[in-house]
Amino acid sequence: MRISTFWYCLKQGIINICRNILFSLASMATISACIFLFCLFFAIVANVQNVTQVAQSTVGITVFFADDLPEERILSIGDEIRSWGEVREMEYVSAEEAWESFKSEYFKGVEDLAEGFADDNPLAGSASFTIFLNDIGDQDQVVSRLQLIDGVRKVNYSNSAVAGLSSTAKIVGLLSAVIIGVLLAVAVFLISNTISVAAAFRRQENEIMRLIGATNYMIRAPFVVEGVLLGLFGAMIPLGGMYVLYQKAVLFINERYQVITGIFAPLPLQEIFPYMTGVAMSLGVGIGFLVSFFTIHKHLKV
Template sequence: MRISSFFYTLGQGIKNLGRNKWYTLASIATIGACLFLFGIFYSIVTNFQNVVKTAEEGVSITVFFNEGVSEEQILAVKSELEKNRPEVREIEYVSADVAWEGFKEEYLGEYADGFTENPLADSANLQIYLKDVSMQPALVTYIESIDVVREVNRSEVTANTLSGLNILIAYVSAGIIIILLLVSIFLISNTVTMGIAVRKDEINIMKYIGATDFFVRAPFVVEGILIGMIGSAIPLVIIYFVYTHAIEYVGTKFTMLSSILNFLPVEVIYNKLLPISLAIGIGIGFLGSFATVKKHLHV
């Protein structure tokens, strides 16, 4: 494309925004509202996923061993699991002495002084933390097949709940995104259709004097892209200030809640929200206008 054609196409696309200003404003407002809701939803979901991830990191499997199993044998099991089980994130070896000290501190307090020997002499264990708690059943089955293992304790209810929450979040997110996309594309399609109707005589003249298909269609596609770009930029600015002030407000007014919910910094949220929102806005602008031009503008 020549530079002159590029600037003509861009200029006509901008003019189209003004020719159908009420439809343009309606499309921008609707896309902006949709992407604002998407941005708010994304921020909430991302923070919720962070809470779930933090909770998952605290879920562990405790492996106890048969009486008389040496520390070397336990460490050998630890090494084997670290090498051959990709779902394992971290394994901690807890000796019998450490287990006894922890038990005394948590349950006995000053009454522990009456014990001269360690009653938990065979309580050495492995604390296993997973990368994904949904893989817990498979790992537990494998560990239970090891000869020296006596018992495996796991947080099955917690693991199932966290896995279920992750699946629910994924389905809800996908459903909302699809609805937002369909609504936005529909509105852009209506705006471009009106633009074609308004410029019908001008388009016929351009066709009569030999204008190419691209030369006629491109301004309408540019119009859709500009609508999508503007419609995505506005809510991004609003969400930035809303999210920042919301974190400050919750941190100041609800200190107990803020200690439980560790909100992600706005920069972390926008590392993905910014490109995703712009891509969605520009993408639906392009798709909506391109499909409409192809359907209604026969050149």
């Protein structure tokens, strides 16, 4: 494409936007609302997934065994559990290790008291496995299987926290998809109407251009540029707002909720904003291009 052709298409696209300013502003506002909500839900889902991943690496299932179960049988059960597809890793703590850990924590400075137990380990039946899963949403299923194993005395796990994290991620994802889908449909409708009005305004001019030999490309390009500009502006506005809003939200959470952020810190802006920007810009420009291209193709059969 020659530079002069590019500037001509850009100029005509801007003229079309200014000529139909009300439709153009409505289109940009709808795209902006759609992309702002997308960015908002993107940030929420990314942080919920981050919390879930942290939980998957730190929240485990602890399995205790019957007091009279031999260690060989316990290790055999461990090999069986380790082969399950849901299991990411396991940690084994023998009764002796549990007692040594207990002594170092609760008899610190008074080790002589612990010596009174001699070879009589009061935690003889405390051998256990701590199990970490690939997907924390599989916890209930894994716990049910563990409870059916002969020799398993008790299974400790955090049911409510895990269920809450898993269900929150799914609900937020579904809700965001529905709302964004509705707004996308409205944006498509408004951009299509904007391009149609612009085509109607320039119908006579387009017919003259066709008669003097202008190609389909030259006639249609300004309208496609118009759609792309509407999508571009509609994406840039919410991205700028989201950049400021997310920074302030992270700062507020870090200052007011230090107990929570000590465990689950919000994702830094620089980690999610590049991905957010790429998807939002592609979404805005893509909608503008596709809608304007197909709309003008239908209206300019002159």
